[in-house]
Amino acid sequence: MTLLNWDLWGSALSTVPLAALLLIYVTLLPRNSKSSRILPLVDIQDAIVPLSLRVVVVLVAALCVQTVYFGFPRSCIVPTLSLGMAKALSWYFTTQTAQHASWCTVTAIGTFSITSTRNPFTFTSDTHALSHVIASFLALGQIIYMLPKHAKMRSILWGFMLVSLMPYLANLYAVSFQQSSAPDFDYSRQHPVDALMEKAKNDFQRLSQKQSQTYKDAYAEYRRRYSAEPPPGFEAWYQFAASHQSPIIDDFDLIYDTISPFWKISGKEVLAIMGDAQRAPGGELWLCGFSGDSAKTQCSHPSRTDDRHVKLLFDTLSEDLRGTIPDLSFLVSHLDEPRVLIPRPSLGEKKVDSGHFNLTNLSHQPVWDAITKYCPPQTIPSAAKTKRKIETFGLPFVTDLHKAMDLCQHPQYSQMHGLFISPPTFRLIEGLVPILSTGATSTMGDILFPSPAYMEEGFQYDKTHDVEWDDKRNNLYWAGSTTGGFASGDQWRNYHRQRFVELGQNLGVQKHYYLRQRGHIVDRAESPFLNGRSFDVAFSRIFGCQAQACRDQKAYFNSKAWADKDRALQSRLVFDLDGNGISGRYYKLLASKSVPLKQTVLREWHDDRLVPWFHYIPISQGMREVPELVFYLTSTEAGQQRAKEIAEQGRDWFSKAFRQVDMTIYVYRLLLELARLQDPERKAS
Structure with missing residues (x-):
């Protein structure tokens, strides 16, 4: 470890194995009964044989215990034996060196071996x-x-400088070659990032300019979009939103999309089914009551007392809404994962059974078939409906976020995300049960509300911990835990977080794809090279797995002992991806002077107001575009400028559209829709 890579907490943790080694030293070495010394003095020449036998016995016993608890190690026997032989020879020559020189020489040799063999x-x-x-x-x-002056071939040892110098020079050459081979895009043939940013700029301008400026316009737009009357209290909502300069007035489609399926049942049926669902064993649902007069919320659960800040969120966001919303009730999921699957009527049926629902515990099981069972048959879009294609040269840059997040169009996602393979918890409710969740896949019917995690202290943005763009490290940063899927066996290799860290650390045998120019032709090129300087990616905690899977992951990944929660703000590019559910750190990254790269399969309440490639950079589930994307944004002048633009645009928009009052405006409108939905006088439609 060098001072340049030193951290206090990580160094403190290193005392644990040091203490263990000291204990083993005292326990295993032979002692002189007449000596009162705590640490026995040892003549290595006399003690090496009995010490070796003791060590072999301890190692065999440790291997047996490990095999009983974790199963047989997955490493190949030949490399293991070869490594053991090499280690034994190294200790043999260490003792010979100490005998003919000194133990100071031995420690210097150890330092050289560690520093010279690190992969640059x-x-x-x-x-x-x-x-x-x-x-x-x-x-x-x-x-x-330190070697004796008479030592033979002493000067030849300087040749060992090549052990560390040659790989370092090879690394410098590989980085330089990658940069020099990048294509020089002109205006007639843009880099995909440039083309996507240009399109996103136009999309954002349309979003900003089309918002209603008067109540009359907002009323007409609601009727045009949804072919329905706005809920009671809509005019007061508009006045509240307009008085607080809300940049979004009309684009609340997610509220309509998630609530409109429940119009099939009457208000009385909504109230009845909410009560039944909350009382269902293992439902993990909070039943919350909102008082219109006090704008306060009270939540109850059959067995829990900690509501994970749900009451705090609604009390905070609704404190200025006294007397504007009628009393109502709503269900909130206690779990991170989405909950609701709304059945589709079978052929010949007129409607879905409104009073029935099924609760199935699919924790630690594949859920893909269950949550995609109502996907429509796949159809090929006609040429007339196909949008103008942006040239991506065969790399999966996200050109259509809605399509990219549609599970029905991507059956390959079934083996690419921990949520679909083996979620830590997944209690699926199939039926017309209105449940509020923080995130949901495209196939599920949860009603979306702002996550309470965004209000927690650990996820708040603090500008004093941020740095200016020019002072940030020119790389991509992510550190976190292995949440997102319960791991057993080898299935963790397909989870979204593990695949990303494997990519960022360039582990195993991987193929990376870049855009390269041959003559006047730009095309996709395959390479095993990944510039480690552009990635600072690691797990800081490995858990949520069976013992063997935990052991295998700890052996496979280069983990960090600890990571500061604001460390990401030191880098220009910051990655964010799903955990068990939505990521609570997303708002901190959007508010910062860095540019977020976001990978997710979960919709959130804010999706209507964020424009990909203008406020942030979307990442595909396969991530094959990441090496080229990171290279372009960090290693080319044009790419660095594009990254800075997105960072500034996202930060500016966050300050205007993600204020606490903006979440209040969303929750206000959501509660009005929920109040109408459960009105006992409302008939099914």
Whole structure:
């Protein structure tokens, strides 16, 4: 470890294995009964044989215990034996060196071996990689200096400088070659990022300019969009939104999309089914009552007392709404994962059974077939309806976010996300049950509301922890835990977070794709190279797995002992992706001076007001475009400017459209729709 890569918490944790080694040292070494020393003095020549036998016995016992609890190790026997033999020989020559020179020489050799054999392709900065080369040179010089003057071939040892120098130079050449081989896009043949940003700019202008400016316009737009009357209290809602300069007046389609299916049942049926669902064993639902006079919410659960800040969220957002909303009730899911699957009528049926629902516990099980069972048959869009295609040269840049998040159009997602393969919890409710959740897939019918996590202190943006764009590290950062899927066996290799960290750390044998120019032709090129300088990605905690899967992941990934919650703000590019549900850190990243790269399969309440490629960069589930995207945004002048533009645009929009009052405006409108939905006088439509 070098000072350039030093952190207090990580170094403190290193004392744990040190203490364990000291205990083993005291326990295993032979002691002189006449000696009162706590640490026995040892003649390595006399003690090496009995010590070796003891170590072998301990290692065999440890292997047996590990096999009983975790199963047989997955490593191949030949490399394991070869590594053991190499380790044994290294200790043999260590004792020989100490006998003919000194133990100081031995420690210098250990330092050299550690610093010179680190793979420079895995370092996240040039300074870090260079520091290991310099440290190895200094250690080698110390070794040569301490050797006896009469030692044979002493000067030849300087040749070992190549052990660290050659890989470092090879790494520098690979990085330089990648940058020099990038295509020079002109205006007639834009980089996909440029084309997508240009389209997004037009989309955002249309979103901003089309919002209603008067109540009369807002009323007419509601009727035009939904072919229905606005809910009672809509005019007061409009006045509230307009008085607080809401940049969004009309685009609340997610509220309509998630509530309109429940119009099939009457208000009385809505109230009845909510009560039944909340009392269902294992339902994990909070039944909340909202008082219009006090604008306060009270929530109850059959067995829990901690509502995960649901009451706090509604009390905070509705404190200025006293007397504007009638009393009402609503269900809120306690779980991170989406809950509701709304049945489609079978052939010959006129409507769905309104009073019946099924609750199925699919935790730790594949859920794909269950949540996509009502997908319509796949159809090929006609040429007339196909939008103008943006040239992506075979890389899966997200050109249509709605399509990219539509599970029905992507059966391959079934093996690409932990939520679909083995969710930690998944209690599916199939039926017309109106439940509020923080995120839902395209196939599910949860009613979306702002996540209480966005109001928690740990997820708040603090400008004092941010830095200016020019002072940020020119790389992509992410650190987090293995949430998102319960792991057993080898299935974790397909989970979304594990696949991303595997990509960012360039583990295993991977193929990466870049845009390269051959003559005047730009095309996709395959390469095993990934510039480690552009990625700072790691797990800081591995859990939510069976013992064997936890062990295998700890052995496979290069984990961090600890990561500061604001460390991401030191980088220009910041990654965000699903955990068990939505990611609570997203708003902090949007508010920052960095540009968020967002990968998700979950819709949220704010989707109507965010424009991909203008406020943030969407990432596909396969992530094959990430190496080229990160290269373009970090290693080319044009790409760095594009990244800065998106960061500034997202930050500016967040300050205008994601204020606390903007969430209040959304919740206000949502509660009006819920009040109308459960009005006992409302008939089914």
